[in-house]
Amino acid sequence: MKNKLSFSSYIIIGLMLFALFFGAGNLIFPAQLGQNAGSNLWPAIFGFLITGVGLPLLGILAMSFSKSNDLQELASRIHPIYAVFFTSLLYLTIGPFFASPRTGTVAYEVGIAPFVGEGFQQGGLFIFTLFFFGITLLFSLKPNKLVNNIGRILAPGIVILLGILLILAILKPMGAIQPPQEAFLNGPFIQGFLEGYNTMDALASLVFGIIVIKAIRSFGVTSRNGILLATAKSGVVAIVLLGIIYIGIAYLGATSTEMFGIFSNGGPVLSSAASHYLGTFGSVILAIIMTLACLTTSIGLTVACAEYFQTLFPKISYKKFAIFFSVLTFVIANFGLTNIITYSVPVLMFLYPLAIVLMLLTFLSPLFNHSRIVYILATFSTFMISIFDGLKALCDSIGIDYFAWMTPFVSFYEQALPLYTKGLGWFIPALVIIAVSSLIVLIQKVFVTNTKENMEVH
DSSP states (O other): OBSOOOHHHHHHHHHHHHHHHOSHHHHHHHHHHHHHHGGGHHHHHHHHHIIIIIHHHHHHHHHHHHTOSSHHHHHTTTOHHHHHHHHHHHHHIIIIITHHHHHHHHHIIIIIGGGSOGGGHHHHHHHHHHHHHHHHHHHHHSOOHHHHHHHHHHHHHHHHHHHHHHHHHHHSOSSOOOOOOGGGTSOHHHHHHHHGGGGOHHHHHHHHHHHHHHHHHHTTBOSHHHHHHHHHHHHHHHHHHHHHHHHHHHHHHHHHHHHHOOOSSSHHHHHHHHHHHHHHHHHHHHHHHHHHHHHHHHHHHHHHHHHHHHHHOTTSOHHHHHHHHHHHHHHHHTTOHHHHHHHHHHHHHHHHHHHHHHHHHHHHGGGGTTOHHHHHHHHHHHHHHHHHHHHHHHHHHHTOOOOGGGHHHHHHHHHHSTTGGGTOTTHHHHHHHHHHHHHHHHHHHHHHHHHHHHHHHO
16 A cells, blocks of 8 residues: 655646646636736735635545545535535536536637637637537547547647747736726735636536546555545646646736737637737637647536436436537537626626535534534525525626515625625635534533443443
């Protein structure tokens, strides 16, 4: 039995994890943040790194620490029905609802849109995504190692091309960094923290964790501490790479505003930068690499979703789920990247707090003797706050007033909960409830133990 891996093994697993995380959102959201944060870039990117880099590492470690076989088993510590609800919503979020359609739209926005006439953008998106998700379906029906191998080759290709762009941006900026947009004028750190939700990597980490653990076991490490240590070291490799790329792309975005103005999303930032620094050749290379990289991500997400839901509904074949999710993803992709991002925010405002609290509970579980009541109370309180955060974000997204029945709850939360107006009202209540309920459980345990000992004496 081994407890340690070689340095090269940590690098190999770390690069594998980096390739799993590195997708469409990792490119567009730092660029968008850089454009909007402007001169408040550094506090904003620090907040972004916590949710975009720190939480994914925490999620991977939580899966390793819990010794659960999958996310549904971990979430079952709260309740089996909740576990199915939470896991299903998470898979749908990182799958056909948001992350999968985003792969096609980002590939189009970054790689294809610059070569399509202004009046034919919607038609171009339709034709491109029809082929894109058609190919996704073909590969999803017969998943094989070819897709993984292409992904491993393309990930370094993207990093090298980005590296060239970022070095050029540092040596020869496109323009001066402009003042921040309204959302980043006050509290840029918290705004950056919330923007990091958009990468969805913290949600994906609860799925990817098992893949990493299996990879570590294949190297011969089987002890719990050994797996946890290897997961941490490999995870650091992945998040350092991601962090460097996030900072670089955010800086690229911040320096692009003077020349190109503010884009509606981060996609055109990269294509514009590639055209500016590397000309048409650079744009074409970026288009090819981005399309293929997004395609491998799309295939992986479709396969993962179809496999999960086939375990929930074994009477429905994997093939039918793969076809259904591919068609659904194609339809949603044609709403366009900006709309997908806009409508993903309400779901992420609801889902992220629940995921973060589950991670915290996993690590703190030994302190309260894995008591289910602590899991239930902390999750229920978070649910009751985050559901209103999601509904508020939905109303803001579609430009309507809050529903009348929401108003008393929102008013109460605004008055009673610290950080509620910043989108983090769930955080302190969750910590307080975990602390108080854990203390009660421990006192109860001591009382029961003492009672038993007294009865044995007498």
